[in-house]
């Protein structure tokens with residue numbers, strides 16, 4: 001969508017935090033993603049560890065980077081319902097991969113996608129790996145997931161970025 005711009009986050013984007021938190025909470029209630037608190041989103045945005053999709057300065061989509069010791073995780077991916085299936089989610093993930101590679105060259109770029117975002121991730125160069133191949137640290141958010149009782153036989157399929165973007 002030509003009129004949608006993708007921008008690396010800056011302090012000016014903090015105005016979108018309340019709206020973004022509500023959008024994410026709605027999707028979290030449907031078990032599509034984990035919930036994020038305003039404070040954590042604000043920190044991610046302030047550190048320029050996120051990308052926004054904006055249409056005429058209105059919030060359209062968001063994706064962030066969560067820092068682990070060994071990894072940088074693509075997280076909190078969301079596109080407003082009325083803007084979906086227009087490749088905005090794919091554009092956000094592509095931009096945030098570039099950001100991750102630039103800012104965290106020594107870390108593996110990972111994603112814990114759901115069904116739709118796994119489609120995006122596979123197309124952009126991620127590969128699914130067994131949970132046993134990941135360091136324990138990334139499972140610390142699992143107690144907040146409704147599938148925790150079935151871990152590690154849950155639906156979560158972690159992926160690692162395998163190739164450089166062209």
Ligand SMILES: CC(C)(COP(=O)(O)OP(=O)(O)OC[C@H]1O[C@@H](n2cnc3c(N)ncnc32)[C@H](O)[C@@H]1OP(=O)(O)O)[C@@H](O)C(=O)NCCC(=O)NCCS
Pocket residue numbers: 027032033076077078079080083084085086087088089090091112113114116117119120123
């Ligand atoms: C996941 C999400 C960000 C995708 O955003 P989007 O802008 O619609 O994604 P894209 O338009 O780039 O679509 C990417 C691919 O997924 C497919 N897709 C998108 N929505 C789909 C749907 N509801 N059902 C089936 N396929 C879908 C597209 O057809 C496209 O496939 P293609 O590349 O083979 O053509 C968006 O659906 C969303 O915000 N969902 C709610 C939050 C969420 O689930 N976040 C992910 C947490 S891991």
